[in-house]
Amino acid sequence: MNNTVLNLTKSFGANSSTSMNDTDHAHAESSEEFNSVVLPILYTFVCIVGLLGNGLVIYIMYLKKQSRNITDIYILNLAIADFIFVAMMPVWTTSVALKRWIFGQAICKLASGCTYFHLYASVFFLTAMSVDRFFAVVMHNTIKRTKFNATVLVIIIWMVSTGLGLLPLYFRNVVEHETEGVRKCEWTFESENKSHHNWFIVYFVSRSFVGFVIPTIIIVISYSMIAFFLQTREAKGKLTAQCQDRATRMVLVVTTVFLVCWLPNQFSNFIYFIQSLNLIRAPNPPDLIHYYVHMFTTCLAWIHSCMNPILYAFMREDMRLKLTEIMNKRRCCGDTRR
Template identity: 25%
Template sequence: MNNISVSFLTGPKTTPDPDEENAVKNDYSAAIGALIFSLVFLLGVPGNLFIVWSILARIRQRSVTTLLILNLACADGFLMALTIFFIIYLAMQSWVFGNTMCKIVFYLCNSNMYASVFLITLMSVNRLLAVVFPHTLYHLITRKVVKRVILGTWVLVMVISIPSLVFRDVKEETDDMNQTTYVCAPNHTLRRHVRFEYAFQTVAGFIIPYAIIITSYVLILKRLRETRFQRNIRSEKLILAIVIMFGLFWLPYHVINMIQVAAAWYPKDSATRKRLYGMAESTRAVTSTLAFISSCANPVLYTFAGKSYIKNNGFAFMAKLFEGTSLEQTGTKSTQFTAKDDLGKNNIDSENHTLASPLQNRC
C-alpha cells in the first residue's frame, strides 16, 4: 500500500522524482483522507469481525471455500485495524510513531495485499479441482493438505513482503516556517530499488495470481460446456464476484506502479521521466485509496449475496449463506447433471472434503 498516506499529504512537485518525497501540508486533503480512513475503519473492522464470528461460531462443517473466506476476513480485518495509524498520521500531518512502526505498519499493509490475492487465487484453484478433477486430484484435498497450504501461504506472504521493511523509513522535513514534520516514506536510494519494489509488487501480487485465476475459470467454463452442466451455484458466483471486485479495486494501483517503474528507467533530468512520474504522483492517492477500500468491500458483498436470508435468519444470515455454499459443494440437487456426462459421473462440482472441525489457521 505504498504512498497511500503520503499521497494525501503531498501536492504537485516542481521537480518530480520518485526518490524525493516532500510532504506538503494540505489541510483539505488531510481532512478528506482522514474521513475516508475513518469510514473504512468503521465499516471494515466490524464487518470482517462479523464474518469471522459467523464462520467460527455458526458453521460446524466448513468447506475449503469457507475456510479461505475466513482467512481472507482475518487478513482484511487486521488491515482495517491499522487504519487508526493513518488517521492519526493525516490528522497530525506528521508520523509520530517512530521509524520501527513506520516499517511495520507498511509491511503489514503489503502483507495484506499479497494475502488477499493469494487466498482468492486458492479459491479459484479449489473450484478448478472440484469441477475439472473431482474424482482424481480433488480427492487429495484432505484436512491436513488444506491446513498446510493455508499456513504455507501465510509464510510466503510474510517473506515476500520484506522489501516493505527495507525500502521504508521516516524522513525529517522542515518547511518555510522552520516547522519540522516527519514523513513515513519510501527510501529508494537508487533507481533500481524503485524498479524492483514496484515491479515485484505488481508481478507477484497481481499479474501471476490473476493469470492463474483467469486460467482456472477458462478451464472451468470449458469443462462445464463439455458436460452441459446446468446449475445455479452461490459459491461459484460468490467467488467470481470476489475475484472481479478485487481486480477492479487493485488494477489502477498496479498500473500506476508500472508507470513509476517505467519512469525510473529514464535519466533523472529526462522530460519523459518527469512526465511519467508526475502522472503517477497525481493519481497515486486515488488508486491507493481504492486498493485500501477493497479490504472493507467483501462484507458488503456478502451482505448483498445473503440478503435473502436476513428476514428469516437475522444475524445468522451470513452463516446461512456460507452453509449454503457448503451444501452445494457437498452434492445437493442443484449440483447434479441435467444432461448425460460422457464420463458417467454425477457430481463434478462437489467439495466432498468439508472440514467438520476448525482448522488452526492464521486468525
Template identity: 25%
Template sequence: MSFIDELKLNASLTDVDDYYYSTYNPEDLIGPCSFSNNNSLSTVIGPYIHSIICFLGFVGNSLVIVTYALYKRTKSMTDVYLLNVAIADLLFVLALPFIVYNELYSWPMGPVACKLLRGSYSINMYSGMLMLACISTDRYIAIVQARRSFGLRSLSYSHVICVCIWVFALLLSIPSFVFYQWYEPTNHLVIMIGGNNQTATAPQYVCEMKFANSETATKTKVALPSIQLAVGFFLPLLIMIFCYTSVIVTLMKAKNFQRHKAVKVVVVVVVVFIVCHLPYNITLLYDTVSMFDQGDCEYVDFLQAVLTVMQTIAYLHCCLNPVLYAFVGVKFRNHFRKIFKDLWCISKRYMTPRRFSRGNSDTYLSTIRRSGDVSSETGSSFTM
C-alpha cells in the first residue's frame, strides 16, 4: 500500500484533527486494502507516461502560442479561441507534474502552492473544454450560417466570450480553492496493546480535500464530479455533435474537393474528442454513482486502476489539440515551417558574430514579425 493511499484511507476515517484512542484485539483488526494493481499502474503511468504527455503538450502548445505571437496574429474568432485553448492546455501540462507528485508522495510546498495548483488545474480543464465548444460553434456559424457570419464573428465578441469563459471556469473552480488544504493528518488510529501506544505511520503534510463535517464531505464529493461531467464533458460534447453534424451536412452538399476533405477533418476532431474523454467520464460517472456502496478490495482496486488508465487517455487530448485545430490548417503549417526556417537562419547568424551584431539581430526579428504579418491572410487556422 502506497503512502498516499494510506493517507487517503486515514482521511476517510474522520474529518477532525483529534486522535482516537481505542482498545482492540489485534486478531479482530482487518488490514486496509493494498490496491496493488492501481499502485503498480501509478508507478508506471505517473513518472513515465505523464512525462511524455507533459513534453508533447508543452512543445505543441508552445509552438501554437509562438506562432500567434510572432507570425500569424489573431484575425478571426477561431484564432482567438485556438490561442486560448493553447494557453489553457499549456498551463494544464505545466501543472500536471505537480499533480502527479502530489498523488504519489507528500506535499512539501506549502498551503498557497497547494491551493494554486489544484485551483489552476480545475480552471484550465474547464476553460480548455469550453473553448473547444466555442470553436465548433464558430465553425457552425461560418459554414452553416454563412450569411449571418459577418455580423456575428467579430474579434470584439470573441474577446468578450473568452473573458466570460475564464471567469466562469474560475467560479466553477472555487470549491477546489476552498476545500483543498495543506495539512498534517493527525487522525491516525492509535491502538493500545498492553498499555503501549502503537501509532500508524508518522504524519506528513498532504494537499488533499478536507471538510468540516461528513455532510459537507458527502455533498462536495458528489457535486464536484457531477459538475465536471456536466460542464466539462457533456455540454461541450453536445455542442460539438450538433455543430459539426450541421457542418458535415452542409459540406456534403458542396461539390468541392477541399470541402469534402474538410469533412474528414471534422470527423477526426469529433472522434478523437470522444475516444479521449468518453471512457474516462463514463468511468468517473460510475465511480461517483457507486461512491458510497460497499465493495471488496479487489473490485475497488480494479475500478481505481481503470480510472487511472482512462484519466491518462483523457490527458492525451491536450497533446492532440495543436495538431487537430492548428497544424491541420495549410496557412498555419506554413507559419510553423517558417519558425524553424527563421530559427535556423538566426542560429547561423549568431555563429558568425563579427558579421552579425545584436542590433542586426533585433532588426532581423522585427523583419520576421513583419513578414509573418504580411504573409498572413484573413481567415481561420482551422481551414475548412
C-alpha cells in the first residue's frame, strides 16, 4: 500500500461506526456545523434513552431474579452490554463537539475497546436469543434447555467479545494533528507495515463477517424456521391463532429492525474498506456525500442500542406488568409521604 492508502485507512478508521472522529481536514471544514452541532445532539439522545431504557431493563431483571427464565438471562446480559456502550457515549460526544481528543491515551484505548466489545457482545446475545427461541419452539421435544447451559453460553460470549474487542487496545491511539493543532483518537494502521496491513484486513473481516454477516444468517434462519413451524398443522394444533400471530409479528420486528439499523452501516464500511485496499478508486477530494451518509448510518446503528429494551423486553407482557408494578409502588410511596 502507498501513502494514499494510509490516508484512506485513517479516514476509514475515523469514519467507522466504532469511532467518533472527524475525517480529513477537507471534511472537517465542510462539515463543521454538522459535526459540532447535529452529531452531539444525536449522540446525546442515544445516550440518554439508552441509559434509561437499558438501566430499567437491568433493574426489572434484578427484581425478577427469583422467577428469571432462560430468555431473561439473555435479555439481562444484552441490556448490560448496551448499557456499557451508551455509558461511554459522553466521551465520544465530547470529542465530536470539541473536534479534538481531551481524555488521554488510556481513555482512547478503553473507550474504543468498550465500543468494539459491545459491537460483538450485542449481536452475539441477539443470535443466542434467536437460537434459543428456535430450540424452545421447534426443537422442544428433542433439546433440553437449561439455565445452566444458558449461563455457560453467556460467559463464553462475554469472553469471546472481550477477546475480539482487544484489537483497538493496540491500534487505537491519540494522534497529534500538527496542521490543525489538535489531538484525536483514531486508528493507526501504517501502510508501509505489512503486519498492519494484515491486521487491517483482520479488523474488517472480524467486524463485518464475525460481527454481522454470520450472526445475521443464523438469526434469519432461526426465525424463518420458527415462522415456518408456526404455520404447520402440527403447530396449529398446539398454539392458538393469536399466539401464532404474536410470535410471527415478533419475528418480523426483530429481524427487520436489526437489519435496518445495521445493514446500511456495514455496507458503508465495506465501501471504505475496498477503497483503502485500492480495489476501487477513492474520490479526490473525498466525497462529502458519502461522509454524511456514513455518519447517518452510524447513528442508525447506534440507535439499535435504544431499540433493544423495546424490542426484547417491553413487548413482553410480564415486563410491562413489572414496570406498571414499579410505577404504582413509586406513586403509592409519593402519596404516603404527602
